[in-house]
Amino acid sequence: MSFSVAIDGPAGSGKSTITKKVAEDLKFNYVDTGALYRSLTYNFLQNNLKKLEEEKIKNILEKTKIKVLFDGSIQRQLINGEDVTEKIRTKEISKYASLFAKSKNVRDYLITIQRNLAKKENVIMDGRDIGSVVLPNADVKIFLTASVDERAKRRFNELKEKSLSLEEIKEEIKKRDFQDKNRQIAPLKKTDDAIEIDSTFLTIKEVVDKIKNIILKAKEVK
């Protein structure tokens, strides 16, 4: 039987870096669900949709085929045959992804796809609602957090061209936190059975080791 791990948390909490590393070390498939929201967002913007209009969203989704491929440790997304893996990492898409993530049609469309990805193989999936909605029976649930200041600093250091100031990034993160925590469907929240890890004062390696230990212990008893 396959083993599943859910990692949820806000933007900049270190989810993707840490999840990728844990997946590599334990030979699990790493599923980045944010990339799926980003890919659909790319498609909406290509269709000139910048507002949360459910009827239009539904029509576009009916004509949309998303394919997820695993290329070593890289997850690739194809939208109607177009590889959008690199194209979805823009500021514009970061901004609009949390808007379209509020849509019921978008969340319904992605839930089956995400669950199917966890059916056959051991998987570690990161997102906002993995432990609460997508994989409520996950074998391990982690809720990763860090202070807003620390998360903004991490995002700022990641930016190559420093096109935004630290203060602007902090404001953008706060806005996204608000949208993710307060939306009606599948808001970001820690479930009672999730283990919370605050990474503000921890190195990547410390967090990775902590999570690996939790997973290995849980695997022993399964």
Ligand code: CDP
């Ligand atoms: O990596 P970062 O935190 O910037 O964002 P992401 O994981 O790529 O996700 C982009 C956006 O999609 C987030 O801000 C959320 O609004 C949304 N999302 C979601 O609602 N549920 C998920 N399971 C994953 C992402």
